[in-house]
Amino acid sequence: MNTPNSHTSLHRRSVLTGSASALAMIGLASWSRGSLAQTAVAPKPLPAFVSWKDASSVIVHSGTTIETKRSAFGTSVITPAEQLYIRNNLPAPDAAIVADRDAWEINIEGVQNPRKLTVRDLKSLGLETVAMVLQCSGNGRGFFPSKPSGTPWTVGAAGCVVWSGVPVKAVVDLLGGMASGARYMTGTGGEKLPAGIDPKSIMVERSVPVAAMADALLAWEMNGAPISLAHGGPLRLIVPGYTGVNNIKYVKQLAFSTQESDAKIMSHGYRMTPAGGKSDPSQPSVQEMTVKSWINSPSAEDGPTSGQIKAGMVQIQGVAFGGLNAVKGVEVSVDGGKTWQAARLVGPDLGKYAWRQFVLQARLSPGNYTMASRATDMAGNMQPQTRGENLSGYNNTSWADHAVKINVA
Amino acid sequence: MNTPNSHTSLHRRSVLTGSASALAMIGLASWSRGSLAQTAVAPKPLPAFVSWKDASSVIVHSGTTIETKRSAFGTSVITPAEQLYIRNNLPAPDAAIVADRDAWEINIEGVQNPRKLTVRDLKSLGLETVAMVLQCSGNGRGFFPSKPSGTPWTVGAAGCVVWSGVPVKAVVDLLGGMASGARYMTGTGGEKLPAGIDPKSIMVERSVPVAAMADALLAWEMNGAPISLAHGGPLRLIVPGYTGVNNIKYVKQLAFSTQESDAKIMSHGYRMTPAGGKSDPSQPSVQEMTVKSWINSPSAEDGPTSGQIKAGMVQIQGVAFGGLNAVKGVEVSVDGGKTWQAARLVGPDLGKYAWRQFVLQARLSPGNYTMASRATDMAGNMQPQTRGENLSGYNNTSWADHAVKINVA
Numbered sequence: 001m002n003t004p005n006s007h008t009s010l011h012r013r014s015v016l017t018g019s020a021s022a023l024a025m026i027g028l029a030s031w032s033r034g035s036l037a038q039t040a041v042a043p044k045p046l047p048a049f050v051s052w053k054d055a056s057s058v059i060v061h062s063g064t065t066i067e068t069k070r071s072a073f074g075t076s077v078i079t080p081a082e083q084l085y086i087r088n089n090l091p092a093p094d095a096a097i098v099a100d101r102d103a104w105e106i107n108i109e110g111v112q113n114p115r116k117l118t119v120r121d122l123k124s125l126g127l128e129t130v131a132m133v134l135q136c137s138g139n140g141r142g143f144f145p146s147k148p149s150g151t152p153w154t155v156g157a158a159g160c161v162v163w164s165g166v167p168v169k170a171v172v173d174l175l176g177g178m179a180s181g182a183r184y185m186t187g188t189g190g191e192k193l194p195a196g197i198d199p200k201s202i203m204v205e206r207s208v209p210v211a212a213m214a215d216a217l218l219a220w221e222m223n224g225a226p227i228s229l230a231h232g233g234p235l236r237l238i239v240p241g242y243t244g245v246n247n248i249k250y251v252k253q254l255a256f257s258t259q260e261s262d263a264k265i266m267s268h269g270y271r272m273t274p275a276g277g278k279s280d281p282s283q284p285s286v287q288e289m290t291v292k293s294w295i296n297s298p299s300a301e302d303g304p305t306s307g308q309i310k311a312g313m314v315q316i317q318g319v320a321f322g323g324l325n326a327v328k329g330v331e332v333s334v335d336g337g338k339t340w341q342a343a344r345l346v347g348p349d350l351g352k353y354a355w356r357q358f359v360l361q362a363r364l365s366p367g368n369y370t371m372a373s374r375a376t377d378m379a380g381n382m383q384p385q386t387r388g389e390n391l392s393g394y395n396n397t398s399w400a401d402h403a404v405k406i407n408v409a
Numbered sequence: 410m411n412t413p414n415s416h417t418s419l420h421r422r423s424v425l426t427g428s429a430s431a432l433a434m435i436g437l438a439s440w441s442r443g444s445l446a447q448t449a450v451a452p453k454p455l456p457a458f459v460s461w462k463d464a465s466s467v468i469v470h471s472g473t474t475i476e477t478k479r480s481a482f483g484t485s486v487i488t489p490a491e492q493l494y495i496r497n498n499l500p501a502p503d504a505a506i507v508a509d510r511d512a513w514e515i516n517i518e519g520v521q522n523p524r525k526l527t528v529r530d531l532k533s534l535g536l537e538t539v540a541m542v543l544q545c546s547g548n549g550r551g552f553f554p555s556k557p558s559g560t561p562w563t564v565g566a567a568g569c570v571v572w573s574g575v576p577v578k579a580v581v582d583l584l585g586g587m588a589s590g591a592r593y594m595t596g597t598g599g600e601k602l603p604a605g606i607d608p609k610s611i612m613v614e615r616s617v618p619v620a621a622m623a624d625a626l627l628a629w630e631m632n633g634a635p636i637s638l639a640h641g642g643p644l645r646l647i648v649p650g651y652t653g654v655n656n657i658k659y660v661k662q663l664a665f666s667t668q669e670s671d672a673k674i675m676s677h678g679y680r681m682t683p684a685g686g687k688s689d690p691s692q693p694s695v696q697e698m699t700v701k702s703w704i705n706s707p708s709a710e711d712g713p714t715s716g717q718i719k720a721g722m723v724q725i726q727g728v729a730f731g732g733l734n735a736v737k738g739v740e741v742s743v744d745g746g747k748t749w750q751a752a753r754l755v756g757p758d759l760g761k762y763a764w765r766q767f768v769l770q771a772r773l774s775p776g777n778y779t780m781a782s783r784a785t786d787m788a789g790n791m792q793p794q795t796r797g798e799n800l801s802g803y804n805n806t807s808w809a810d811h812a813v814k815i816n817v818a
Contacts, residue, residue: 073633074573074635
C-alpha cells in the first residue's frame with residue numbers, strides 16, 4: 001500500500017461528503033485512489049477486469065485508472081481497445097451483465113411515451129457509426145503545477161475509437177419525441193451502488209444540453225467488437241465531443257428533463273471550480289471538449305536514453321482534435337513556440353469528432369529542442385499556450401504544457 | 410488428425426512439385442492443410458502464434474488459416490486485430506524478429522542506388538496511413554460448387570484495417586528512382602525456408618505492376634499497434650486494393666524489375682486457371698480486387714436457431730468495397746435478387762481502399778427470405794450475380810453466392 005500524499009483525494013472526499021470510509025469498508029476504496037500513483041515506483045499489474053489490456057502500452061495508476069503511454073499511441077488513427085485508457089468512477093458491475101448483452105434494459109424517460117427497451121429492441125431501431133475522441137475530463141492534469149487531486153494523467157487518458165449503435169434521436173422519435181420544455185439529456189449508469197449510502201452522493205449520472213442529442217448514440221459496439229465491460233458494455237451512451245464522464249457506461253436510464261441531475265457527480269463533480277475554491281452547481285460543468293493536440297513521437301519515452309534521438313531526419317508526429325469541431329490545421333514548433341511550421345495531416349479523416357494524425361518532417365542537428373504542437377479548429381479557435389487554472393485540473397489544452405523536451409545527439 | 414478429402418491439396422502439391430513430404434518431415438505440413446477443415450467437426454484451438462486472437466470470433470481451419478465469423482464483423486468499420494483472419498503461406502518466422510523491430514532490414518533493389526534499410530531508417534523517411542480491405546484471394550472459395558483445393562473460406566478471410574508506414578514512393582525517390590524499364594514491384598517475404606528444397610518452389614515472392622507503387626507502404630503498424638508477427642511484423646509491404654498474398658509479410662526485399670518473379674507462388678500460384686486446367690504463367694495473376702459486398706447481419710450464425718429471426722423491424726447490414734475504386738452505392742434484396750432497394754452507407758468513410766458499412770432497414774413479416782447485397786463502385790462497375798469459375802476458387806464476388814437464407818418467425 002502507498003501512503004497518500006497530503007493533497008490526495010481531498011476533492012473526491014468532499015464530493016462524497018464523508019462517505020469515503022464507508023466505501024473503503026465495502027471494497028470501493030479504489031474510487032478515490034487515483035492520485036496515489038504519484039507516489040508509486042514499481043509498475044502495478046493490470047486489474048482483473050482489464051487483464052486483456054496490453055500491459056506494455058499502459059500505465060496502471062489504480063484499479064480503476066489506467067493510462068495509455070504517450071509512446072504507445074502509434075500513427076494509425078485508431079486506438080485499439082487493448083491500449084485504451086480506463087477511468088471508472090465506480091468499480092465495473094459484475095461481468096454477468098455482458099453474458100446476455102441483448103437482454104440489457106434501458107429506461108427512456110422524459111419522452112411522450114416513456115418505456116423500457118432492451119438492447120435487442122435498440123438493435124432493430126437504427127444503426128449509426130461514429131469515430132470520436134474519448135477523453136477524460138482530467139487528461140493533462142499531471143501538468144498542473146498545483147497538483148490537483150485526481151489521477152495525474154499526462155496525455156494518455158484519451159483515445160480515438162469507433163462506436164456503433166442506434167442514434168438517440170431515432171429512439172426519441174419512436175417514443176413520440178421529447179417531453180415539452182426538455183433542456184437536458186441525462187444518462188444514468190448501471191453500476192451497483194453500495195447500501196447505506198445516499199445513492200445521489202455516488203451514482204454516475206450526468207446531464208448534457210439536449211442539443212448534444214443530435215449526434216448521440218446508444219452504442220453496443222466499439223472498434224468492431226461488442227463493448228467490453230471495462231468500457232461500458234453492454235450499452236454505453238455516446239455523446240461525441242463531450243468528455244469521457246458524459247459518456248455513461250452501462251447506461252440504464254436516459255431521461256429528458258427541464259433540470260440537470262442533482263446527483264453529486266453532476267452538481268459538484270466535474271465543475272470548473274477556481275483554484276483554491278469550492279465546487280458548486282453555479283460553476284461551468286465539464287462537458288464539451290475544445291481544440292487540442294500533442295506530439296507523440298519523438299517522446300521522452302523513446303530510445304535508449306529518455307528523450308534522446310539521433311541527429312538527421314525526424315518525423316515529428318502526434319494527434320489533434322477539435323472537440324465539437326473538425327481540425328483545420330496543426331503547427332509544430334521545435335523551439336518551444338518561438339517559431340511554428342505547418343504540419344501535414346496524415347491518413348483517413350474519420351469525421352469531425354475523431355482526431356487527425358499530423359506529421360512534420362524535420363532535419364535536426366545535435367542540440368536540445370522543445371517540441372510543441374498547436375491545433376486550430378474549423379471555427380477558427382486556436383489551442384492556447386496556457387492552461388485554464390482550476391481546482392481539479394480539468395480541460396488542460398495548453399500547448400506549452402504538452403511540449404516535449406528532446407535531446408538530439 | 411483428419412483424413413484428407415480426395416481433392417485436398419492437389420493444387421498445392423503440384424505447386425510444390427513433390428516437396429510436400431519433405432515439408433511434412435520438417436514440420437511444415439500445415440502449409441497444405443487448409444482445406445482439411447471441411448471435414449472437421451469440433452472447433453480447433455487457436456495456434457500458439459495467434460493465441461491472443463478472440464477464439465469466439467474466429468473459425469480455425471488449420472495452424473495457418475483462420476477465418477473471421479460472419480457474425481463477428483460487427484458494424485463499426487474497423488476489424489480489430491484479434492478478429493482478423495490469418496492465412497500464412499508458410500509458417501511465421503520465429504518471434505525473435507519482433508523483439509527488436511527497428512533492427513529489421515529490407516533490401517531495396519532495382520533502384521538507382523540500391524541499399525539495405527532498417528525499419529529505424531524507414532521511420533525517418535516519411536509517414537502515411539491508409540485504411541484498406543485486406544482480403545485473401547480465395548475468400549468466397551467455400552461457395553464454389555466445384556470444391557476447389559484450398560481453405561473453404563466463406564466471407565471471413567477479409568477485414569478492414571489501418572496501416573501506417575513509409576510510402577514506397579518516398580523510399581524509391583530517396584534512392585534515386587527506379588531503374589529504367591522497371592515494370593514490376595516485387596516483394597520477398599522473410600520466412601525461414603527449409604533446407605533441401607529449391608527456394609523458388611516455396612518462397613513467398615510476388616510481383617505487382619509498378620503502378621501499384623503509388624499508394625503502397627512499407628508498414629510497421631496496424632490498427633494503432635506495431636504489426637504482430639502473425640500479420641507480418643516487423644515490416645509488411647502494403648499494396649492497397651490488391652489481394653492479401655500481394656501484401657508481403659516480413660518483407661526482406663523490395664525489387665523493381667522488367668520481369669515478374671519466377672518464384673512458383675508467382676509463376677503458377679494464384680493464377681486464374683480455368684476449372685479443370687493446369688496453372689501456367691500466361692494466365693492472369695490474382696492481384697487487383699474488384700467490387701464486392703456481403704450481408705453480415707442477419708446471418709445464419711445469428712439467434713437461437715440458425716438463420717431465424719423475429720418478425721418486425723430488421724437492420725440488414727454488411728460491408729462493401731471496390732478494390733481499387735471507392736464504393737458508390739449498395740443495393741439490398743430480400744427476395745433473392747428479384748427486387749432491390751438502395752441501402753444507406755453508414756459511418757465514417759476511411760478512403761477508397763476501405764470498406765463501407767451499409768444498412769437497409771426493413772419491416773419483415775414471417776416467411777423465408779433470401780437476402781443479398783450488390784455494390785457498385787465509382788467507376789460504374791456492378792458486383793456480378795455469378796462467380797467467375799476457376800480452378801482454385803479465387804476472386805469470388807458473386808452476390809448470389811454471398812446471399813443468406815433467413816427465416817422470419
